[in-house]
Amino acid sequence: MKTKQKISLLRVSSVMLVLLILLGLCSVLSLAVGSAGYSIQEILKALFSQEDSPVKTIVLNLRLPRIILAILIGSSLSAAGALLQSVMRNPLADPGTIGVSAGAGTAATTILLIFPQLSASVPLFAFGGAALACVLIYTMAWKGGVDPTRIILSGVAINSVLGAYNSLLQLMNSDSLEGVLAFMNGSLSGRGWHQVQIAACYASAGLVMAFLCIKSANALQLGEEMAKSLGVKVSLNRVLLSAVAAFLAAATVSVAGMIGFVGLVVPHIARLLVGSDYKVMMPVSVVLGAVVLLAADTVGRTVVPGMEIPVGIVMAVCGGPFFLYLLRKKGKVSGN
């Protein structure tokens, strides 16, 4: 009976190892490819030489920060999605469910179209908008406690109101939508070390909190009554986990705009790979999220020469069909 335990441990560590290797490979590849392609030798030579060269500038100031950003954002979104799926016990829960995307979108659209002089502070407003929408949804859903169904339904209602407002604003300003579109289709283009610093602060704080939530996420998976009778304060834990998820997602939105699907799909894939126990599912989600987003961004900026496809679009285009494939192939994507 001990052997079976060892096998599952072996499985988890091999999955983790493969993911880490993939992450390494993707990073190296992403450093090398782009509108200007370099070989590994060229990159190494440039990095270790004292003089400045175009290779060094591009790799160090453009590609490297972007890679780190993709890793941070992919991890954060996946962790956020994993937490929310445990809170909602619903396979469709993701940061969009609790209004993070709609809130950030509303704030960003408002600033970009009505107060363009404040455009530089869009990240700050987006973060605030995401947090506000989230608080609003939970306040509306609160009735002597928070019930997942009520969160989801009040989320749908508030998301649709905010969505309508966004559409109206865009219709009325259809000639100056460039910035809005860039925000709505989350992109890592042109992000540098400054954004990396911000994202690193948010993501490390958020991910530490997410890992501290593991035990509570597991307990919520047992269902409300069972968790309660085990002495778990269910509503409090739901709010705490959601707050951590909202923080992670809002931070990424403020840095990179709206990137869908990572938070939804990655936790499901992680669950299929290693099971529903958050002790292993959470770390696997975090690393897998980094791999997926980095790969998507690398594809997005290289697949069509001379053009950048925003990572949000790549994620949606590749994520959707892959999710359907999983759904049909494995047939056991479960919400809890």
Add this chain to the structure above:
Amino acid sequence: MEIRAEQLQIGYGDYIAVQDMDIQVKKGEITTIVGPNGSGKSTVLKALTRLLKYQKGAVWFNQQDLNRLESKQLAQHVGVLPQKHSAPPDFKVRDLVGYGRMPYQKWYSKNSGEDEKVIDWALEVTGTASLQDKLIQECSGGESQRVWIATVLSQQPEILFLDEPTTYLDISHQLETMHLVRKLNRESGIGVVMVLHDLGQALEISDRIVVMKNGRKYCEGTPQEVITQKMMKDVYDVDCQIVRIPGREKPLIAYREII
């Protein structure tokens, strides 16, 4: 240890599900709540274990107000197996049983040696030790019911609340569950409070039976006092005879023949 409710009224919004309910359950006894569908059995069970708020009345845990107890403290004395329970199907049996130790742990702590011993005991006593490395989804209905009971047992409760523990099980697993409940009660002195639909089983296993009708207590007492022809007619509108069979300690319920 005992839990005592006085003049409980429980409802959802304007709807009153249970009223004027007095009930007392204690360690060492098997108490069964019976009654027709919708008579408020599960509602009472939930109010006694604080899964549901009551509107009027009071619930006492020993001499203390039940509402003042810390969640974890309550969970160390009282285990509840809800009627509907679900875990992710890919949870391992031993891990699930281990969740019963949560009331004794801090939010960051892992299972201690003591926790592992209790888990071993819970697996042993429910006959699920051989399943411990299986996944929940690999267990049969009867097996998984025993695993859930093991989970609640690893809380080391003094009183165990089981909401319809035999519903959805075939007769052999129903009896298996009843034998397990009896054994736990006899050997470990655990008090058991159950909601049951099968009156024959209730009659067989209970020390006390509480009969409910339309959200109120109809009567309570020992099985022989309570399960009578008159009660069956009044509460269930069912005709039957209570018959004795030589060699059996408890009587049987013989329902009117279906013609």
